[in-house]
Amino acid sequence: MTDLEIVDCHNHVLRSADHSCDLYSNLLRFSAAMGLPDRPEFFGTPEEAERVMDATGIAHMNILMFTWSGVYWRQGQNILPDESRARAAASEDLRQRIVRRIQDNNTWALEQVAGNPRLSCFVGIDPVLMDSETLLAEVENGLRRGALGVKHVPMNHSTEGDDPRLRPVLDYCASAGVPILTQAAGFMAGRPGRWAKPLADFPTLKLIFAHLGHDRTFGQGADAEVLELVRAYPNVHTDVSLRLIEVAEGHVSAEDMVAHLRKLGSDRVLFGSNWVISEYLWMRSRPGVAHPGSHDRLDREIEVLKTLPLTDDERTALAAGNFRRLTGLGR
Template sequence: MSELEIIDCHNHILRTADHSCDLYSNLLRFSAAMGLPDRPGFFGTPDEAERVMDATGIAHMNILMFTWSGVYWRQGQNILPDEPATRAREAEELRRRIIRRIRENNAWALEQAAASPRLSCFVGVDPVLMDEETLLAEVENGVRAGALGVKHVPMNHGTEGDDPRMWPVFDYCASAGIPLLTQAAGFMPGRPARYAKALGEFPGLKIVFAHLGHDRRFGQGADAEVLELARAHDGVHTDVSLRLIEVTDGHVSAEAMAAHLRAIGTDRVLFGSNWVISEYLWLRARPGVTPASSHERLDREIEVLRRLPLTDEELAAIAAGNFRRLTGLGT
């Protein structure tokens, strides 16, 4: 399908080179000691994202605004004073500063989306550092400013999908018809099965489980949990970020990938890349290899998408149609 419209539902465009380096060395903990460059050779900024879209033929990128607030909070505990009253006071100040960073990052992403018809965004939240009032205000303000959904990162917060602190967000999203995209994994916080309670309590809740569930065994564990949830709840969706490369690497056949997507429902699957983090992860997987571009892995994922043994209608839905329907983009 040479005219296939592609919308990348899952990417991490970063504010500046410094922001990218913080992700690279602080969140991912990449360094020369791992055989990697001390700094990435590309930074995932909006200008670069525009060039990547031009080079790959991607029509639209959706920014998942992720502030690694849990990392900042845990690191900050190491420099708090010993005296209890002073420690409590400065811990509260640290919490407020991190929340301010979440808000500023969300505001920045919304500005980028407002400035370019090729960009949209989901706003990020932190149910540990934000109280209920703050959580709901951030989501409501984001939606009013044009956000298409909410981003949840259990790995960052150290929570799971059944954490009661997320209930106000689930309630709002279900009532407003706003999708929530969550990091999913079978080997860290983010087990899809832990969202079953929320999906049962909020029938209108629309959740996109990233990475097909992200189990180390394709189709098993967390992957199977996404499939089970999709069969039980109409609002369950997933994206293929971090997973199509398994076909390129020879770990999964194109036929097995297509069969798994059909089992979930090709009307429930969205194309996503996890750019620019995915390109950094590929550096780790291939130490010493200098990438040809900032979208080398993304090129391969798009190639896999195009040659999956699916019908033209199924490919069109996964590539862009399902995201448009789920978020209302372009309506």
């Protein structure tokens, strides 16, 4: 399908080279000691995102505005004073500064999408450092300014889906019909099964599990938990970010991938790439590559998207249609 429209629902476009280097060395902890460059050669900025879309044929990128606030909070504990009163005051100041960073990053993302019809965004939250009033205000402000949804990252702030601090956001989003995209994994925080009770309590919640569940054994564990919840709740979806490369590299056959996607339902799966983080992760799996490209892995994932033995209707839904329907993009 040479005219296939592709909407990438799962992107991490970054503010600047400095922002990208902080992700690379501080969040991912990449360095020369790992056989990698000390800093990346591409940065995932909006300007680079435009070039990548032009080069790959992607029509639209959805920014998941992720602030690694949990990393900042844990690092900040090391420089708090010893005396209890001073420590409490410094801790509160640190919390407020990190919350402001989340808000400022969301504001930046909203400004980018306001001026570029090829971009949309989900605003980021931290239910540990943000109280319920601040959480709801940030979500409401984001939606008022054009955000399409909310991004939740369990590995960052260690809040699983059943954490009570998330409930005000779940209640609001379920009532308002606003989707939440949550990082999922079978080997770290983000276990899909921990969403069973929240989904029972908020059955209309539009929830998107990233990475098909992201189990190390394809179709098992966390992947199977996502399948169970997709079958139980009509508004639960998932995306293929970080997973189509398994087909490209021969770890999962195209036939097995299609069989799994059809079990989930062709109307319940969204295309996503996790760019630009995915390209950095691929650098780690290919040590010694002197000049990695900014969309080397993405090129291979799109080739898999275009060649999986799906029907035309299934491919069209996966590539763009499901995300447009779920979020109202383009209405």
